């Protein structure tokens with residue numbers, strides 16, 4: 001088997017909580033707390049979970065827009081976490097991000113041409129004439145026209161702006177795109193168009209995606225595998241089909257109960273969770289989900305369940321499946 005394109009091991013991000021007159025550290029927000037996963041070349045890994053569970057923090061650590069508190073990220077054979085700032089700048093050519101709100105991430109005072117040219121300038125790709133040609137080429141690739149180059153972000157619709165955000169991410173010919181809720185701000189009808197575009201681009205340009213979303217409905221179609229995060233942990237990670245047909249973690253089951261099922265013959269057992277997500281500054285002991293879990297056992301508040309494969313390609317971090325694990 002070939003090595004995965006991206007390997008994440010024991011990744012953590014704790015943000016200090018400071019306060020008082022002297023700005024002393026009063027505690028820590030455990031935004032991401034020991035997660036591990038891999039992404040194979042050419043596939044899409046979906047990452048889902050409720051607001052605040054650490055999805056964006058994870059994405060930003062992979063690009064080292066944020067430095068991890070602990071853990072290792074290996075991309076294309078290089079350990080990113082040990083690269084110097086200038087080596088990391090070079091590596092960023094191969095990893096790009098697409099954001100939820102393209103309007104906030106596109107400078108309103110710059111023309112589209114200038115916005116799309118910037119990554120080429122930063123990475124010193126081509127001469128001015130080639131850069132211009134590339135901008136026009138990529139505008140067409142994402143379904144816009146070269147005459148759009150002279151316009152400004154406010155002259156576009158939300159869906160068009162996201163196409164520009166995608167074009168900007170593609171300018172350096174990256175291998176991996178981390179898309180953080182790329183369609184969450186768009187109308188449902190536009191969401192499908194942007195998702196289709198992303199799939200076409202993946203096929204044509206041989207891209208690898210990490211696709212972050214808060215609901216399981218959006219990622220199903222585009223993902224080969226899906227990881228479900230809860231309060232900084234990975235609760236379950238499986239092939240898309242197996243995750244949707246046979247969710248194992250009570251949290252995944254609850255999330256899926258909220259997604260409408262297209263097949264009326266198919267009756268899914270409904271799992272309803274109570275209460276709100278606890279604070280990541282003071283997460284529950286043991287399994288972080290135990291305070292809301294309808295199947296809670298004694299062990300759940302005492303021991304952290306580890307993410308382990310219980311069926312081929314299907315891993316879950318839950319004490320209910322302790323017996324099915326390889327010892």
Ligand SMILES: Nc1ncnc2c1ncn2[C@@H]1O[C@H](COP(=O)(O)OP(=O)(O)OP(=O)(O)O)[C@@H](O)[C@H]1O
Pocket residue numbers: 015016029030031049050051052053054055056057058214280
């Ligand atoms: N710079 C920061 N300083 C302190 N706390 C932070 C910082 N960035 C994120 N957090 C906290 O870390 C936790 C995880 O945040 P993150 O943005 O990764 O969540 P998310 O899963 O992307 O949520 P959403 O679905 O709302 O985008 C949250 O509790 C958040 O408040």
Ligand SMILES: [Mg+2]
Pocket residue numbers: 055056057180
């Ligand atoms: Mg986020």
